[in-house]
Amino acid sequence: MEKRCPYALDTTGRDIHGEADGLRKQGAAVQVELPGGVVVWSLNSYAEIKKVLTDSRVTKSARNHWPAFINGEIPRDWEMISWIAMDNMVTAYGKDHVRLRRLVGKAFTRRRTEAIKPRIRELTEMLIGALEQVPAGEVVDLRERFAYPLPAMLVADLIGMGEAARQSTAKVIDMMVDTTVTPEQAQAILGGWRGAMAELIAEKRANPGEDITSDLIASRDEDGTRLSEDELTDTIFAILGAGSETTINFFDNAITALLTHRDQLDLVTSGRLDWDAVIDETLRVESPLAHLPLRYAVEDIELDGVTIPKGDALLVNYSAIGRDPAVHGDSADVFDITREDKEHLSFGLGPHFCLGAGIARAVATIGLSTLFERFPELDLAVAPSELQPLPTFIMNGHRSLPVVLKPAA
DSSP states (O other), rough: OSSSSSBBTTTTTTTHHHHHHHHHHSSSSEEEOOOOGEEEEEEOOOOHHHHHHTTTTTTOHHHHHHHHHHHHOTTTTTTTHHHOOOOOOTTTTTTHHHHHHHHHHGGGGGHHHHHHHHHHHHHHHHHHHHHHHHHTTTTEHHIIITTHHHHHHHHHHHHHHHHHHHHHHHHHHHHOOOOOOOOHHHHHHHHHHHHHHHHHHHHHHHHHOHHHHHHHHHHHHHHSSSSSSHHHHHHHHHHHHHHHHHHHHHHHHHHHHTTTHHHHHHHHTTTOOHHHOOOHHHHHSOSBBEEEEEEEEOEEEEEEEEEEEOOOOEEEEEHHHHHHHHHHHTTTTTTTTTTTTTOTTTTTOOOGOTTTHHHHHHHHHHHHHHHHOOOOEEEEEEGGGGBOOOOOOBBOBBBBOOEESSOOO
């Protein structure tokens, strides 16, 4: 494996879209350097990424298909170790992936999505009610007070996690997506989330409830073969992380986009367009996931004239997909909910398509519609250029979202 490459990804995430545009101009598949000097292929073209997401020759299992990890070239304290050390539905391959996805999929049926909507409304009302107590003109961090807790509390409910445990685990998840962490911090992150999941599983074994964790424990304990203990631990964490972090950043990006395009906000609040238009356009132009580590070539793969050798690692550049001019033309980087083609891949595609997409859409619709109905004069408290990006190239969002809910009298 090469130790250097032409371009090292900016771990601070200062310009996610500028970086994605630069990589796309270099080619559909370009070698980049991750923390620790690890070299992988960044996939930057909508067409080629769409192929890869459905290609059976591509896997997400490092333990089976990444020689650098198998042979110990990737140290156990690598800064991004948590993303590849997991043993769950996300990283499984072949029959194991089908088995795990079938088990987890039972928790994300259309009926369950409908059944959870009252809880979404209840959580939304609770958070909005607290915001209504803020004095007019006072600046509020809407990411901290609304965008973050709404999806995080909902997913915690789904897996049966209490509020104290959720808040503690949230700190670990925030650190996991931070690509500026040290190797020592990376090890603490890995141990932290596994410890938290072990505690949750032990509690649910003693006191099962109507939640996904209890359901998965029952599946594992039926005969001890359907779900290993590691798979159980890591799968629950994957549901918690994937179900909260991406939706948090979606809210952040959607609110920011609407507040900087008031004419388009008027289109949805007046009923001329629906919230699905906002959801899909936000996911297209501001994918909450910037890069997703990692996939691996099971055999040599040709992508746009470039050969990806068997065993090499792939990094899907989600921030480049929706803004690809080959798909959306010269206005690809413009937020426009009136455009007809809002094609994006932010929920994934193929065998790893997001099981929680239906719930995510329900949370987004209820959350955004209620927020703007109750705070029609909501506005940013700073210039858009002053919003600080998260310190990561994995997620796309802001450190905070300062707003004024009601103008000062």
